[in-house]
Amino acid sequence: xxxxxxxxxxxxxxxxxxxxxxxxxxxxxxxxxxxxxxxxxxxxxxxxxxxxxxxxxxxxxxxxxxxxxxxxxxxxxxxxxxxxxxxxxxxxxxxxxxxxxxxxxxxxxxxxxxxxxxxxxxxxxxxxxxxxxxxxxxxxxxxxxxxxxxxxxxxxxxxxxxxx
Amino acid sequence: xxxxxxxxxxxxxxxxxxxxxxxxxxxxxxxxxxxxxxxxxxxxxxxxxxxxxxxxxxxxxxxxxxxxxxxxxxxxxxxxxxxxxxxxxxxxxxxxxxxxxxxxxxxxxxxxxxxxxxxxxxxxxxxxxxxxxxxxxxxxxxxxxxxxxxxxxxxxxxxxxxxxxxxxxxxxxxxxxxxxxxxxxxxxxxxxxxxxxx
Numbered sequence: 233x234x235x236x237x238x239x240x241x242x243x244x245x246x247x248x249x250x251x252x253x254x255x256x257x258x259x260x261x262x263x264x265x266x267x268x269x270x271x272x273x274x275x276x277x278x279x280x281x282x283x284x285x286x287x288x289x290x291x292x293x294x295x296x297x298x299x300x301x302x303x304x305x306x307x308x309x310x311x312x313x314x315x316x317x318x319x320x321x322x323x324x325x326x327x328x329x330x331x332x333x334x335x336x337x338x339x340x341x342x343x344x345x346x347x348x349x350x351x352x353x354x355x356x357x358x359x360x361x362x363x364x365x366x367x368x369x370x371x372x373x374x375x376x377x378x379x380x381x382x383x384x385x386x387x388x389x390x391x392x393x394x395x396x
Numbered sequence: 397x398x399x400x401x402x403x404x405x406x407x408x409x410x411x412x413x414x415x416x417x418x419x420x421x422x423x424x425x426x427x428x429x430x431x432x433x434x435x436x437x438x439x440x441x442x443x444x445x446x447x448x449x450x451x452x453x454x455x456x457x458x459x460x461x462x463x464x465x466x467x468x469x470x471x472x473x474x475x476x477x478x479x480x481x482x483x484x485x486x487x488x489x490x491x492x493x494x495x496x497x498x499x500x501x502x503x504x505x506x507x508x509x510x511x512x513x514x515x516x517x518x519x520x521x522x523x524x525x526x527x528x529x530x531x532x533x534x535x536x537x538x539x540x541x542x543x544x545x546x547x548x549x550x551x552x553x554x555x556x557x558x559x560x561x562x563x564x565x566x567x568x569x570x571x572x573x574x575x576x577x578x579x580x581x582x583x584x585x586x587x588x589x590x591x592x593x594x
Contacts, residue, residue, distance in 0.1 A: 292439035
């Protein structure tokens with residue numbers, strides 16, 4: 233018997249477990265295992281190892297599982313609170329924008345009147361108007377950005393609690 | 397498809413959809429149930445993956461927090477455990493990257509050597525016999541010697557009974573790579589067992 237025959241047998245033994253083999257290959261392998269004690273021993277060893285693997289238990293510690301549940305619940309609460317705050321912030325932003333749009337003509341007239349009273353050049357009061365107009369949006373953007381950074385940092389530094 | 401198989405597939409899809417809905421709403425009851433249901437399987441996967449109980453415990457907690465945070469990404473079409481194991485695996489790889497390790501085996505403490513995963517015996521009484529314990533110990537040592545990438549697929553295939561396609565989803569590799577790792581893993585176990593018996 234050549235080495236090739238044994239190599240084929242080992243390959244078929246593994247293939248039968250991984251992806252299946254044809255009936256003809258099964259018959260050949262069966263015959264080979266009856267004739268070859270080395271391959272038969274190897275097959276029995278692998279079979280026993282995989283059976284033992286199936287039966288070996290690695291169980292999660294109940295304390296760790298309880299701590300995980302607690303941690304997950306706390307994080308869920310944090311996320312809910314963050315979502316509520318975020319919604320509130322967005323609602324404020326939308327309201328500010330709507331109010332801003334509605335009051336735009338009035339504000340423009342107000343700035344024009346003030347510029348005239350103070351005898352400011354048109355460019356100055358118009359730039360001031362633009363800044364005043366965008367200020368709320370810029371403040372909200374900065375707040376949202378800070379919130380997002382805070383949430384990311386909190387997620388990264390989430391403590392690993394272990395229930396004693 | 398037989399009627400039983402049809403009902404099994406339908407039930408799995410229904411369960412997946414229900415889990416997906418719960419995760420989308422961050423339902424604490426659903427999360428509690430999932431932790432209860434998958435605690436041992438996830439922990440076992442992590443222990444086999446890292447070869448280290450302590451790392452597995454840290455990853456276990458991180459995985460469930462990530463499930464909560466990324467729950468919306470689970471569509472309910474695939475098995476939940478496949479998605480769960482994939483998340484756990486990504487977290488472990490992220491951890492390795494942070495530690496600048498170059499391989500999956502880097503997580504193993506060299507001082508632990510071939511010491512296996514402190515598993516507790518379970519199952520038939522045969523394993524309570526001396527012969528059974530000896531054999532189990534041999535197998536544990538043999539498995540500990542198998543590189544983590546092979547150990548992982550062996551565990552998913554022969555302990556979790558996942559299909560090749562599902563394993564490919566978990567490890568993020570083509571089915572051909574999974575097969576190749578399984579062949580090498582079986583060969584590695586065989587060699588380790590022969591070495592142990594020699």
